[in-house]
Amino acid sequence: MITETHRPETRSSDRFATPADDVRVRRAASALEANGFNVLRARDAAEARRMVLELIPDGATVHHGASQTLDVTGITEELESSGRYDPIGPRIRGMDRSTQGLEIRRLTATPDVMLGSVHAVTEAGSLLAASMGGSQLAPYAAGAGRVILVVGSQKIVTDLDEGLRRIDEYAFPLEDARAFEAYGIHSGVNKVLIINREIVPGRITVVLVDEALGF
Numbered sequence: 001m002i003t004e005t006h007r008p009e010t011r012s013s014d015r016f017a018t019p020a021d022d023v024r025v026r027r028a029a030s031a032l033e034a035n036g037f038n039v040l041r042a043r044d045a046a047e048a049r050r051m052v053l054e055l056i057p058d059g060a061t062v063h064h065g066a067s068q069t070l071d072v073t074g075i076t077e078e079l080e081s082s083g084r085y086d087p088i089g090p091r092i093r094g095m096d097r098s099t100q101g102l103e104i105r106r107l108t109a110t111p112d113v114m115l116g117s118v119h120a121v122t123e124a125g126s127l128l129a130a131s132m133g134g135s136q137l138a139p140y141a142a143g144a145g146r147v148i149l150v151v152g153s154q155k156i157v158t159d160l161d162e163g164l165r166r167i168d169e170y171a172f173p174l175e176d177a178r179a180f181e182a183y184g185i186h187s188g189v190n191k192v193l194i195i196n197r198e199i200v201p202g203r204i205t206v207v208l209v210d211e212a213l214g215f
Contacts, residue, residue: 016170019212020156024123028156029208031125036198038205045073048150048209053078055148055205056085056113063088063111065136069150069214070115079115108135114144117214119171120163121156121206127195128163130171132179134191141193147204152213160194167192174215 020028029039042048052075056062062085070076080087088111092104116136120128127149131137140147157163172189179187198204 013170016157016166017154017212017215019210020153024156025153025208025210027123028121028125031123032121032127032206033125035125035196036201036204037125037127038202040205040207042207042209044211045209045213048207048213049073049075049078051207052115052148052150055146058084059086061086061088061112062115063108063113063139063144064115065131067116067150067214069117069152072213073150075115075150109138109143111139111144113146113148114139115148115150116140117150117152117155119155119215120166121151121208122159122163123156124159125196126160126163127193127206128160128167129193129195130167130189131191131193132175132187132189137191137193141195146202148207149204150207150209150213152209152211154212155214164192171215 025041029041032039040051042051052073056079062079064070064076064079067076070079079085080090088107092107095104097104114136116129118127118129122128129137129140140149155166157166167189172187176187179185195204
């Protein structure tokens with residue numbers, strides 16, 4: 001999954017790293033709600049963390065993609081260490097992918113609750129998420145019972161075209177550098193999920209945060 005690292009000093013960085021103003025946030029939130037998403041608005045990372053944790057039932061099977069947004073808000077640590085939930089991540093890290101690949105795919109694709117972020121939210125209420133491997137995209141799209149996405153307001157864009165530019169010009173270079181530094185491999189915008197509407201009431205909640213989180 002695309003996660004964040006150091007921000008490049010470019011015009012794209014200035015445009016795509018700056019939190020949206022109140023008018024744009026309200027416009028995007030209204031459009032998301034019209035498209036079947038639940039929307040919550042948080043002042044900062046701490047409030048976003050509180051909101052998210054209140055949405056997850058105790059004992060729920062939870063999963064998340066690699067996300068600096070979840071890490072910096074403390075959500076990842078709470079999911080995996082609090083004892084309140086049944087986290088999939090620690091379980092699959094102890095499994096053998098060569099012999100238990102099918103079980104790993106099933107576990108990660110269909111959690112009770114999937115958490116993460118996206119790389120762009122359009123003012124018309126669409127969500128865009130890019131990935132090298134795509135493991136988080138299946139639960140986002142349909143596999144998870146519920147999806148909770150924490151999104152910094154700097155990810156609000158005008159339309160799908162600008163959202164794709166944000167991925168290519170801003171998020172991908174950061175992720176590519178992060179992946180090479182962390183794992184010695186390059187990343188790639190290999191798969192892009194666009195969610196225009198959610199037809200299952202209450203399934204996807206978007207927590208819009210009034211500060212820059214992630215990339």
